[in-house]
Amino acid sequence: MVLILFYTFAFLMLCTALLMVFMKNLLHAVFMLLITLLSLAAVYVLLMADFLAVTQLMVYVGGILVLILFGIMLSNRGDTIFIQSQSGNKIMGGLLSFMLFGGLVYIIARTHFSQLSWIKQSETFVSTGAKSTLHGIGINLMTNFALPFEVASVVLLIALMGAAFISSQIK
Amino acid sequence: MASIPLEHVLLLSAALFCIGVLAIVTKRHAVAILMGIELIFNAANLNLIAFSQHDPKLLQGQVFALFVIVIAAAEAAIALAIVLKVYQHFNTVNINEVDASQG
DSSP states (O other), rough: OOHHHHHHHHHHHHHHHHHHHSSSSSHHHHHHHHHHHHHHHHHHHHTTOOOHHHHIIIIIIIEEEOOOHHHHHHHSOOSSSOOOOBBOOOOHHHHHHHHHHHHHHHHHHHHHHOOOHHHHHHHHOOHHHHOOHHHHHHHHTTTTTTTHHHHHHHHHHHHHHHHHHHHHHOO | OOOOOOHHHHHHHHHHHHHHHHHHHHBBBBHHHHHHHHHHHHHHHHHHHHHHOOTTTOHHHHHHHHHHHHHHHHHHHHHHHHHHHHHHHOOBBBTTTOOOOTT
């Protein structure tokens, strides 16, 4: 059941991501990206990362996509209703990414990740019977990752102030 | 409940990464390139979470993925502010037409 759901969402994700690249209309491409991110959140749930799935929904789908939509709306000339996105280097770009994918598939097939010693010895969520990762992530953020957590908050503050400064400056 | 094979998740992540690279290389609209960058961030997150599946005690991969999401949010805000500034200055966001010697 988990495997069927995983392959379904993986297929949906790859199809919508490819459609996002080949869509002429930029707004349609944004909605394809929305479906890609939603199915990625579903895959996170299947990989026992429930907190990350909720964060994905809130930050990416709720935040970044709205930001991208604002960017598209505010940066078109207003002469056309449909915002077209031109593309170039189609043959070379396709060849490059296809060769990159071939190389990655070759490496993944050669490495035998599931035969690695620490993965073979490790216990998974199924064997420990853990229900939610929220407790573990909370403990980790306040103990082992306390400094990165604080630095991330400062980075977010500086980024928001910088974005407001850049976009409001009068030349 | 069977767990998902690690190699299949890694292959999915590799495919997502390559589609992101394709979007960055072929698109000319700046916002479309940003969408390709978001795809690459998500592929990296998928890798981290796939390995964190075998680490239920420490969950370091998931915590790291959380930081990646935070940095991606900051990057999107800054990049879209820069896109708006470029649009105000050059009146276009097509990166082939954005040229400092013409503006």
